[in-house]
Amino acid sequence: MDIKEYIASGILELYVAGQLSEEENLKVAEYAKTYPEIQTEIEEIEASILALSKAVSPKVPLSFDVFKQKIEIDESSEVVPLKKKRVNAFWYVGWAASLLLTVGLAYLYMQNEALTSEIKLFKEQSLYLEKQIEEARNSLARSKALLENLRDRNVEVVPLGGQEVAPSSYAKIYWNKEQQKLLVDAQGLPDPPEGMVYQVWSLTLNPLTPTSVGLLEDFTADENRIFELANNNSSEAFGITLEPAGGSASPNLEQLYTLGTVSG
Template identity: 30%
Template structure:
């Protein structure tokens, strides 16, 4: 027999991994007992597999180890009862079967144990990596969305500033009851209207400021002013306005201005 070819055939690796047939294991057991080179190669391969299992494993938390071994039943495995499958009356010289060495079985069990444990840990590591990647992807999407909103806000403010520079600034002065109040309307003469609240006080609870335009002598609703921290607010569009005014109305506004609650007013 070509011993080197036999060693290189993979029969030793398959034996340690439990992939050989019973006959192949019996033959290997017999050869390894009578051939030092085969026995040495088998021992070296067994040690190598154990070293690889140890070096590639990730040291898990103690409680994780306990859970893994509990699930794999390593700690509570009952001893395997040997059941004879051959008639003991048959002469042994007629049987071409050799009992596997306990050392080989123990070595294969250790390798299988560590490979299984390493597989569980690697699977958990892969799951954590997938979870982290998903979280990172969600964060990137959120950042891109926020950047898009910021870009739109910058574009809006740039367009607004351009319009304000080219618009007609109309000062709305306080009426007789409120002589010190001042507000401003920016209107480009065609349709776009922007309102600046000036020094108007914060309206009482349940009240809001409503912006009006006077077109052909009739009041036109331009919307409600909502204090949101912005200096200038875009209102409804209007054409051919002769004047603008602000009234204090109930929350939600009114169809017609309450003249007794007129705060400021100014002509174009």
């Protein structure tokens, strides 16, 4: 269809004037829906008639309020109130439904918020538990390794008794001669004061010759208080003294905490 020609024919002006047959009206309305140009043209024609008719309007403005009363009075005195009631019912039901929907949506929103924060909490908890399991696994592995070390056939157990400075203290040394390795169980020693460190000495008795085996560094770091040291001496006894941080070249015997001889 030639839209321009259709518009130029003047049919749209007659459409706005209401001078077309019903059939023609339907056709124009259909074209207006299909072609935006036609719709715009119709609106502009209508606007020009609106402007013109407004200019010839009575100058006393009509208030809708007065008018509203009029239709309300008419409405209430209407002979067939059934229709009106039905409309009102729809009106109220509509509002009630929309209110219900709003409340429902708000409720769902709140539920969703609560669930989201709960999920977050569970995630955090599960992360924490995983960490704990990991720690427990590590701890178990360490304990197993420790136990294996202690059970080794080549291990000699040397109990160390408390000395004058700390009579109640004790320690145990597990000496794997083959691997030249010491495991020092220092559970019976008090935590060293700040700036001091326990030093383990290997002793040969005749004559008494102390050789430093190592320091129990970071004493409080290991909860089990088990320390691994290397020892390639043919030790006859072990002693543990308290020394200034970094250790000493020779033991301070006044600070000898525990001492024990190798049995055999």
